[in-house]
Amino acid sequence: MSRNYRRRQFVKMVGAAGAGAALAGTASGAPKVSTETLDEQFDTSGGVQEALVVFDDSESARRLETLDLPETYHVFENLDVAWTHLTADQLRTVAGWDSVRRVRKAEELEWHNDSTSRDSMAVDTVHNDLGYEGEDAHVVIIDSGLNASHPGIGADRVEANYRYVDEPTGPRAPFWVAAGRGDTDTVGHGQHCAGIAAGDGGGATQGSYEGMAPEATITSYAVVQYIYLPYVVAAWDHLLGRIRTEPDFDPDVVTNSYGVSRGARYNPNDPVNVATWKVFQEGVLPVFSYGNDGENGEGTGNRFAKAPHVLGVGAAEKTIDEQNNANNRPIVGFSSRGRSDVDPVHYDRDALISNLRQFFAIQEGRTYTVNERTFTGSVGAGANTDPVVAAPAFETDTGSSYEAFTTASNVDRVDLTLSLDPEGQWVRMRVYEKQGDEWVEVAQMREEVLKQHDTLTVDVEGSTDYTIELEPEDSVTADYTIEYTAYEQADGDLGDARPITLYRPGVSAHGNLVMSTQDKADVLGPLGEAGDAEPFYGRLSGTSMSCPGAAGIAMLVQQAYRDESGEELSPIDLIRVLEHAAADHNPNYNAINTGAGFVDAEAAVTTAEGLATGDLSISDLETGRDALVEPPTKVTPPDEIDLTAAGSRRTDSSVNGDSRTQRVEVTISDFNEQATGAVEVYDEIPSEWELYGEYSQARVVEEKNGRKRLRLFQSEGDDEVVTTDEVEGDKEVTFSYFVGTPENAGESGSYTLGPAEAEVTTWKVPENGDDRKQGSDTAEFGGSDTVIVAPTPA
Structure with a gap:
């Protein structure tokens, strides 16, 4: 499909948490600032240590110049983060500055290391019957790199293949080099993940090994052989800059098969978490592997996957066994687990994302979204609707249509964005407030021809009734859509905006012995189990493999919605669709090992089509806690x-x-x-x-x-x-x-x-x-x- 607009400008926010979304939870008061600000991984009695410092704004980072730094510092262009070296005393000093949100130790992270696989996730049905293969979709892969000339990738679909060069605290500034058709991966981890998300199966001799979205285009960031935290932050910074400055760069998802599996709760001011939130706000979905420490029990989820705006992905077998459902797509033992010893609100993504928005709004001193909804109807002759509330202020013979809403108790402002079909019609929008027994006009928009979209902003009172009137001029007849967004001016303590940690994966996907693209000369090449029979493919296991699988399916869902509506699902609604559609295959599934269930591409794509055509709305979906897996009754083979x-x-x-x-x-x-x-x-x-x-x-x-x-x-x-x-x-x-x-x-x-x-x-x-x-x-x-x-x- 050919388009000449930037998709994210048309992201459709069709389903934020409803009014009064839970802010409650079991979390006690906010922890002490020292615990929140200074990473516990530092040796505060040691010498010089490498650090990432998150500031309120980039300008505040200049305060580092007042210190006698062992080496210079580097401030990222698009993230308010500085990369530097600090002594133990300087660590404590910087952590005490009011402008500093987080001081994070620079550390090495961990890699979270076929046709049956596609069938188990219903991907073949989406490809062959529904016709979606990721055309016009784009995936960003932050990993060990890829070989753009691999026959299963195809250089024509690799839009960018970046390799990180130079140390930022050395004599030159850091930068990314575009390797084009070259090979930036000497490990093989990124190569394998790229094939799962978007490989086209080229070069296979023994089977069909195409990925989830074989027509999608790819951007790769190679963060060299070992995945070092500062390099990861640099990749996100570069990615964010491209999103903001390059209109033609329009990724759908970012897949990340790395992390640290610790019991720590989610800290929104950690550098990677800051980056994923900013990219999420730009309309791009971050997807993370949930971790490979399941053998160590609960509380082993990837710290980056605990963010409510991130889709964390666990690993399951691809086995299809309806007769013995304990063997039907079972969760693999190594797949990390969430926590069962927490209040269930920690499984409610809707409540947590609402709290997180409030957290950032308080921290940044701005408004945050309380709830959203959509009104639709028609105006013009023969389309007149009676006022919701009979009152002299409303006329019933003008072709006007009326909509009513009541503000939540904490709402201070409402935005009403009006769109008409056909465009360019002359329609006046008025807002009336119920004051005692009377309706009083408090706002009006459009005394001239309406542009494609126009927004009326109204200061409102909480817990108050309002009516919207749409009055057409002359002989106008049109269908209308009003996007309603209610805001609260944030104030209060950050501790009030909790809990915000998601202690479960979003979904699970096939992650055991996954066949995908591989170069036998890479470090992981000999570990692939295909042998010489498949010179360009091999099998690897890990949530590293399930993560790009889910990311690829997310691209198919976005493509389906885009093709039907010309618009985009917001990242949070994309997660909601995937969680709503996830399948409850196995009696041993639970919230902490699979979240909402095993990803189902066919169900997710058909849900997206229903949303795009208006047959469904986000409110029709099972979201939040309702999305959690409901394990089926155990079925054993008949005697x-x-x-x-x-x-x-x-x-x-x-x-x-x-x-x-x-x-x-x-x-x-x-x-x-x-x-x-x-x-x-x-x-x-x-x-x-x-x-x-x-x-x-x-x-x-x-x-x-x-x-x-x-x-x-x-x-x-x-x-x-x-x-x-x-x-x-x-x-x-x-x-x-x-x-x-x-x-x-x-x-x-x-x-x-x-x-x-x-x-x-x-x-x-x-x-x-x-x-x-x-x-x-x-x-x-x-x-x-x-x-x-x-x-x-x-």
Whole structure:
């Protein structure tokens, strides 16, 4: 689809938390400033240490010049963060400045290290049936880099391939070099993640290994072999600058398969958290792996994935098993867990994001959004609606339409953004306030032709009734949309804006033995399990792999909404769609191991289409705490009912001469009546032996592998079967037949007769409502006899 506008300018905020979204929780008062500001990882008795300092604004960073710094400092261009070296005393000094929000230790972070995978997440259906493959979508990957010339990536889809160069506190400023079609990845981690999110499957020889959004374009930031926190912050800073200054750079998601798994709660002033919040505000969704420390128990989630504006992704198997749902997309043991020992509000993303907005509003001294909603309707002749409240101020014969709203108790201001279809119509918008028994006009907009979008800002009172009038001029007829946003002027203590930590992943996705793009010469190349059969692909495991999978699916969801509406889902609504659509596959799922459930691309894309066409609204979705997984009842495979049988056999003699006759008796005394009501009975003799059919209740029905299979009857020529009534209690049925031993003295030796076998005639199971299934339809019984044939003396 060709467009000439910048998508984020048209981000549709269709679903912020409703009025009165919970601010309550169990968190006690705000912790002491020293704990919040100075990172506990510093050695405050040690020497010079590398630090990232988060300021209120970049100008405040100049205060560092008043210190006798061991080395110079660097302030990032788009983040209010300085990178420097400080002594232990200087760390304490800087942490005490009023303009400093956080002093973070520069540290090394951890990597969170096919067609069945795509099927398990319903991606193939989205590709093949719904027709979305990520066209016009863009993913940013902050990782170890990628080889843009890999056949599964395709250099034409790599819009930028950056490598970080130089130390910012050295003699030159830091910068990013565009490597173009080059290979910026010597590890292989970023290469593998890129293929999962947006690989097209090129170069595969043994299977189909395309990624989630194989038509999407890619930007890669290579933060070198080990993922160092300052390099990560530098990548986010560069990314944010491009978003703000390059109209054609319009990413949908940023995928991040790294982090630190500690029990610490989310700190909004940590450098990476500051960066992800700013990018989130620009209309881009940050996606993080949840961590690989699940074997260590609860509280092991990635600290960056605890932010309520971030989609954290756990790892699950791709196994599809509806019959034994404990084995149906199970969570992998290494996937990090959230916490179960917290108030459930810590699982409510809607409440936490509302608190976080309040937190930043208080910290920055501005307003924050209380709630949003949308009004739709028509104005003009024949479209007149009665006023919501009858009053002399309202006329009913002008073609006007009316909408009503009541402000929440904490609301100070309301924005009303009016759009008309067709555009350019002349419609006047008035707002009336209920004052006692009267309606008083308090605001008016548009005494001239309306532009495409126009906003009326109204100062309002809390807990007060208001009515909007839309009055068309002349013979105007149009459909209208009013986007309503209510704000509160922030004040109070930051401790009031809590809790803000999300102690669960958002969703889980396939993260175990994922096949994706790989260069065998990279560090991780030998670990891929495809071997030489797939020179360009290999399997790796980790939430590192589930993260780009979910990010790729998020691009498909955004593409579906964009293609249907021409607009964008906001990042928070994109998360809401993914969580609403997530599947409850496994009885062992819970909030702390999978959040809302296992990602379902098909359900998410169809939900996005419904939102785009107006068939659904965000309020129709299960969001917040309602989005949490609801584990299904455990289902086990139906019992297999095997035929069983009991009986005995008797042969005249265990030693015999050649050309002698033997009488054989086979007795069946019982069989499993749950399986069948009747059985046929068979026996086996050696091929060298002869059945005397004229004297026997048997006939040969098959001969192979040196054995003759005999069908036994209760009387000569009788095709009857043995029924359950005939073996009830002490009853039994005996068959007899006669055989002759080999005539040739050279065929003397040991021979085996039997075992006898019962075979189902008609299965009883499954019967109506029976959850069992058919197992083996034959059962041996009676054992076997060994007969030695000795040559007859001359």
